[in-house]
Amino acid sequence: MSQFLQVLLSGLSTGAIYALAAIGFTLVWQAAQTVNFAQGEFVMLPAFFVLIGLHWLHLPLWLSLLFGLAAALLVLGVLFKKIVVEPMLPNGGMPLIIATMALSILLKEGVKQFYGAEAQPFPSLFGQTTMNWDGAIVSVQDVMNLVVALAVVAGLTFFLNRTRTGRCMQACAQNPGVAQILGVDIKRMTLYTFLINAALAALASFLISPIYLAKFSNGETLGLVAFIAAIVGGFNQIRGALAGGLLIGVLDNLTATYVTTEYRAALPLVLLIIIILWRPQGLLGVDEGRKV
C-alpha cells in the first residue's frame, strides 16, 4: 500500500508537468490552428537557458531562472510567432506542421552543438529531502511539483475565464472574425497565447529537468506525451489536458512498477489508440461538430 501511494504520487507529479506542456499545446492549437510538433523541444530548451545563466554568465539560481523564463518568452513566444507561424499562416496547415517538425530538429541539434550532447545536472528547486507519510517515502520535490503545477493551472483557468483579457483570448480562439468585429485586438491576443505557451513550457522545463536531467533529446518523449495527454483529455479543453497529463503520468508509473518496464513507453501510445477508437473528442472534450 505504501509503495502504491509512493508510485501514485510521483506519477501525479510528473503527470502535472506533462499537463503544463499539454495545456500550452492546446492553447496554441486553438489560437492559431498550429499543431506544434516542437512542443517537446519547447520544454527541453528553457532548462538550457537557465544552465547558460548559471554556468556561462555566473548568475545566482533565481536570476538564472528569470533569465531562462525571459529567454523562453522571447525565443519560444515572440520569435516563434513572428518568424515561423505568422509568415506561414496563409500557406495553410500542412507547411506549418512540417515547419514545426523542422524547428524541433533545429532546436535539438542547436542545443547539441552549442551546449553539449551529455545529460546536464540541473539544480533542484525544492531540495532533495523526503518525508515519511504513513510508511510511504514521499519526496518534497514531487509534492511541490504537483502543487506548483496545479496552482499555475488554476491561475490560468481563472485568468482565461474571469479577466477581460482572458475572455478576449477565448473569443479569438473560438471565432476570430466575430471577435475582431467586436473590437478585440486579435494579433495581440494570439501573441499572449504564444507567450503563455512559452511560459508554461519554461515552467515544465524547470520542474522536470531536476528529475530527468537536462538533455537535448528530452523533447522527443516529452513532446509525444504532451500530444497524447492533450488528445486523451480532449483537445479543446484546459481541464482535459490536465486530466490527460495526470492520467498518463500515473498510468506510466504504475505500469513501470507493476507490469513491465520494457514496454513502459508503449502505454501512452496504446492509450491514445484506444481513446481515438472509443472517444475521439477526448475524455473531457466537447464534440466541436463539423465545420463546413
Place this chain on the structure above:
Amino acid sequence: MKTWATLALLALGLAALIAAPIGQTHYIVYLLSSWLIFATAAIGLNLTLGYAGQISLAQASFMGIGAYTAALLTMAGVPWLIAAVAAVALCFVVGLALGFPALRVQGHFLAFVTLAFNTLFFLVARNEEWLTGGSYGLSGLPRPHFWGFDTAKNLPFYYFTLVAFVFAAVAMWGIVRSPWGRAFKALRENPIRAESLGVDTRRITLIAFAIGSAYGGFAGALMSPLVQYIEPNSFAFNQSLRVLLMVVVGGAGAFFGPLLGAGVVILLPEVLRFTEGYYLMIYAAAVIALMVFCPTGLIGLGRRVVDRFRPKRARSDLKLGAQL
C-alpha cells in the same frame, strides 16, 4: 507535342539513371541505390500526403515491417520476389488496420496515431529478440539472384533497384491516373465538395494510406538485401521524419517530387559534409525557409521560376478566363 516532350524528358531521365553509376566508386553506387529505395518509400508517402492530404509519420516503420519480413523470409530460403510480395501485402493490411481507427476522425489524428505506431514498432523490434534479434538486429541477409543475374555486387544491385523503382513508379502513375487517383486529388483540393459529389472520403483516404504504406513495405524489402544488416534504429521515428521531409522538400503532390526530395535528403549530407555537426541545423533551417517562401517544395519553386521567365500565353478564347 507536349506528350512527346514529356516522353523525351522521361527517356533522358531514365538514361541518366542508367548511366549514373558507371565508373563510380562502390560508395557512390551504394548511395544511388539507397536514393532509389528511399524514393520508392517517398513515392508511397506522397500518395498519402500529397494526393490524399493526410500526414503519415510511420513510413519508416512500414519500411521496417517490409525489411524484417523480407529478411526473415529470405533467410529461411524463400525467394526474394515472394518475400517482397509478402512484405507489401503485410504492410497493406497493417496500413488498413492502423488507418481505420485514425481516419474515423477528421483533423490530424492520423499523424498522431502513426507517430505512436512508429514508436511502438521500434519498441517491439528492440524487445522481441526471438524474432527481430533485438538491438543487435539481423545480419548476413542474402542478396537476390534471378535466373543467372546475380546482384551480389553493388552495380548489378543498383540496376535491380532501378528496375524495382521504375516498376513502383509506373504502378503509381497508374494509380494516380485511375478513378481512385482522381478521387484522392478531389479529396485534397476540397474534401467537402468531394464528399457531396459522392466520393466516400473515408474509404478513399484509407485506401490511399494503405497503398502508401505498402510502398513503404516494398522499399523495406529492397532495403534489407542492400544493407544486408537491419536493426531497429534504421526504422525509428527520425527516419519517418526523413521520408516525410523528402516528400515535402521535393514537392508534395508532384509526381517526381519525392524522387527529387529523396535525392536532396540523401545526397545533401555528402555535399554538406564539411559543415560536420551543423548539417542537420542547416537542413532544418532550409526546410523552414522553404516552407515560408515556397510551401510547394522544390518542384513548386522550379515551376515558379519557369513561370516568371516564360511569357504568359493564354488562348484567345480563354483570355477572359485567364484574367480572372
